[in-house]
Amino acid sequence: MGPSSLDTPLVYLKGVGPHRAELLKKELGIQTYGDLLAYYPFRYIDRTRFYKIAETTADLPYVQILVRLKSFELIGEGRKKRLLAQAIDDTGEIELVWFQGISWVQKHLVLNQVYVIFGKVNFFNAKAQMAHPEIELYQKNALSRGNLKLQPVYSTTEKLKQHALDAKGIQKLTANVLDSCLQEVINLLPEYVIQQYKLVPRAQALYQIHFPSNAEDLRVAQNTLKYEELFQIQFRMLRAKLIRTQKFKGHIFDTVGEKFNRFYHELLPFPLTNAQKRVVKEIRTDTQRGSQMNRLVQGDVGSGKTVVALMTMLLAVDNGFQACLMAPTEILATQHYLSLKALLKDDFVSIALLTGSTKKRERAKIAAMLESGELSILIGTHALIEDSVQFKNLGLAVIDEQHRFGVEQRAKLWRKNFIPPHVLVMTATPIPRTLAMTLYGDLDVSVIDELPAGRKPIETLHLFESQRLRMFGFMKREIAKGRQVYMVYPLIQESAKLDLKNLLDGVETMRHEFPLPKYQISIVHGQLKADEKEFEMQRFVKGQTHIMVATTVIEVGVNVPNASVMVIENAERFGLSQLHQLRGRVGRGAEQSYCILMSGDKLSKDGRTRLETMVKSSDGFEIAEIDLQLRGPGNIEGKEQSGVMELKLADLAMDQHILAEARKTVIKIFEEDPQLEKPEHQCLKILLLKSDTGITLNKIS
Template sequence: MTLETSIEFLKNIGTERAKLIKNVLGISTVEDLLTFYPIRYIDKSKIYKIGALTKEPDADIQLRGKITDIQEVVYEKGKKRLSAKFRDETGTMDLVWFRYTNWMKEAIPLNKEIFIFGKVSFFNGNFSMSHPEIEADEKKALYGTLLPVYPGSEKLSKRGISNKFFQNVIYSLLKDLPNLISENLPNYLMKSLKLMDRINAYYDIHFPKNFKQFEEADRRLKFEEAFFFQLGYGLKKLHQKTKSFGNPFPIVGDYFNNFYENNLPFELTNAQKRVLKEIRTDMKRSTQMNRLLQGDVGSGKTMVALLTMLIAMDNGFQSCLMAPTEILAQQHFNSIQELLENTGIKVRLLTGSSKTKERKIIHEELENGELSILIGTHAILEDKVKFKNLGLAIIDEQHRFGVAQRAKLWAKNNIPPHILVMTATPIPRTLAMSFYSDLDVSVIDELPSNRKPIITAHRREKDRLSVYNFCREEIEKGRQIYFVYPLIEESETLDYKNLMEGLESVMNFFKSYNVTMVHGRMKPAEKDINMQFFASGQAQIMVATTVIEVGVNVPNASVMVIESSERFGLSQLHQLRGRVGRGAEQSYCILMSDDKLSKESRTRIKTMVQTNDGFKISEVDMELRGPGDILGTQQSGVVDFKKLSLIEDSAIIKASKLAVEKILEQDSLLNHPDNQMMKQYYIRQYKGKNKWAQIS
């Protein structure tokens, strides 16, 4: 027998049962059965006394005593039930069976000491137990003391595939365990981290003698999953560093220094300085930089991107910044062009809307090296776009680009450019450690000192008049207001109706102000005109759908009113809120909602009111939605761990990551004799399967 052996060849299973178990639980091999872990345990370590019971116990319990009397009772149209008296030295309890009464009547031992186990009920002044398990053998009654409860279904139970069935099959299988599996972690690692060995971990995850043994087994198996997952990423990262040559940028010269001394509009935050130092260290090397830059909305990522591009210029290289939408590309272009005013440094914008004449100029200037900084969308990837010497590619919100698109960017130079990936969508730390561990991660976790935290409030329909009055007060101070409505694709017509009704309501109340509108049905040109009308300050109010989630930078906007906020996801609410608070004035986000809210909606709104920290928000979002949804890869089985939880096991993930880094630092090819079992296991089990390392 091997781990690949079909379960149909195991005792008491056979072809039909194997087929049913596979269909219901997805278990087809011995390995599947070994990793079919209990969902909880029944504690048989304690024997209760009837006289000591004061109320219904929360869990199933075990008692020792004798059955002294059995009666068959006929009730309801000839149906039978079996009633019995169970006694111990402290009292009496009723036992009852509604099924298999004839068989049970013969099987129940009278006046012999037995163990019963089950759920106790209190009815008509007496304690009783329905369908208790009965065990006459003391050793069997107490074996393991913690008995596993496996996932099951009614469909399986009807075919005799019960929890007891799985207990017996797996208990029998564990006797062969030393012939089935071997250790896959080095001794030195298990010793340093005080990890249980693999064979005992499987014994004790299924049949632990106590909860301490279970916890040790659980920790070992979780660590194993995390460790080999991290090993895949670690080996890929190592491969990138040794095989992915890059142009070294050793110089920080006049372009950077002159801008820093003469044009920097504000002092960099400590977080920005730290991140720049990390980027500079990467780019000094002759290997390609692959760095993920996380920063909350308004944290100053664009400034870091610009300073990085100036370092590229100091070393004789060109840079490009690619954004997923024209609006976002335009915003980056406007910001960078404004920052570089009076420096003589040329910046161009290339998008799908760029005119033919403009494109031709850009193509020529890129090829002859006259243009050093290009901002754009997917248009940068076109074959006609040829750089003289591309040394740095910055990708904003990279999850919106496909792998093939990013590969085209890499190919814009013989030696791949350094890569800086930016995201304003905070990634929970456990996900960053797991699914982005082939990238070096930098975090800007500090806002510029001139920014005041946004005040967020939750209001309902009854508060609408006071919300409108507050908005009017802000407009009178010279500020601008957003009203945002949800957009759900399944009911586009309904959403359009809601938006139109919202626009009418706003226009009726704010009659003396200019109101503009933006929604998904508009043509890009019309949308841009309306956005510009608001951005220029000519309109005091913008009514919009979520198209403003990214790409609008209006420092004068101080209030964001989000209608039907319960229909938005947490990260989306946070991104929308980030459209205000971009100036020095106090800003506000008002979450409007129905009176009746689901528990999840209440949690989302409460989180928004309590914190502005995007990383805290992302952690709550992951708890609510699960890791797969956050990564956008749920349908692909991103959380394929049998034991490990990306939400609850961050300490184990961190420990596994550190362990992998240390091992690869000392033995990058895993050739040391102590690492051979680990290497062989990885090659056999994981090589080629760790697809997530290919995506990030």
């Protein structure tokens, strides 16, 4: 396995040099020949036709015109200096003007020569003008790459443009790399996969995506590279899963015993939905295989994930093991503890809570009970992964809202036992299927897509600022019924001070409508200390305040059954998934609940779509799909997710079919040839050496 030219630092490429190489690294993250090949054009300009000067209008996009250069001169001094040229064709005259790079352009202009000019035509005093056109000598039979066909356009920056690294400059460098290295590009996909999906060899795809001969060649090149990109992500994830199932033995839960049966037949407060039954069955199957379970349970707010987690914990206890549940915050851990205690009614299972606030004496007691095996279920926060917490026989770890924990934190929990515990991950963030396959491709995914019978859907209304008094009147009527209200303001990092001012101004206005002492208001925002926040939250939880006003997103999972109204101020500034999460804070009791989306009168197209979606749909997965199409996959819950941010070409909203096919192919390969021993799979071994989806390749020797 020798080094490839594609790993060569860009500084050695003709036309780059140390200064430009450093700029490309800083501005675009491009460091090697391979990085440059993986820097794809973001659009293409059709250069297949010429316009006449008389045909051009101000409405046209960028056009190319064949002209003869009539004259050119330098005008002005200093910063006002510009190069002005007059050009003609058989239908009229056009003025060309350059404000930058003047000496370089002037050096290449020759009177009476025919040029291809390319740019946006504007009109000044009815005269056609083109500012900063691209210009090159017309050669009738030239097949110059990108000249008269589909021209690639690359994203660039002002700094790069100052060093002649505009789209055209990047195009030239890419052409140099292709000239010197294209023969070294090897296929990462097996030949039969390329044939089956009508793809093309990798070298051909890379050439055609930068310099397409026609629209069809471009489509096939894009399709090939998208498939390859999604294939690589699935390959890495499914291989990690394969290694885990082979390497990590798992405890076998083969008994459905007294605890599980008693809870199911006597204590369950409502019948399980079909979705809950299906997920419990999937978990039962996982825990009997003899390999470690790693299952993600996705379920909308209120779908009954906690009951499924509890039944799994009771299954572990029935088989002689301990179980734990780790939540990201103290308030959420406490809530899980209280809701599990309420479900279990009496102490037929020993259960304890461990958080940062747990007193020293209580900690020592919990530690002793854990080590002796006397304690069956432990609920807690990060405190669970401290070295002092030692289980006698941990068989199951339930992790709530996994994206809030780091990989190392989760791994510490696994190391609490000689044989790693089964892992059940829960999330209330509905994730579209395509995204789940990418984010959690190494986990088995279960979806609870049904709400328990009898739960009333939350009514959602969209009101404009002019309807604020109507909203206040509604709040008063609900409070008069003994209910409570959340009022949430957006918190956008860039305008945190402005957001806080909006909240404080909002509270000032509300004081007139909701005067003391009749109405009590809790206020929570980022400037408060942790204990002050906790105090205000607890006042609301205990029912001592009627309204909670907050800039921070109300903690995922905060459960106040008496809160029946969620008012979201400036709702157009929130993402769809955020709006859906906030709406889920109400509707937890038996009463009808409401979500009121307040917005300004002027809305962008996307803003209107988001609010209309919220009003018409309460299905978290449908909302997540629309959110993916509106926002793209970059951020889920505001956290960058590895595996998604690496995508250079594929779009998870648009390319779901490609992802599904790629995943299906990878699964089949690992089923039939897990060690990649077949000759046709030797090319895949290179993926084992690659740590990212870039183009840095080695040639197999």
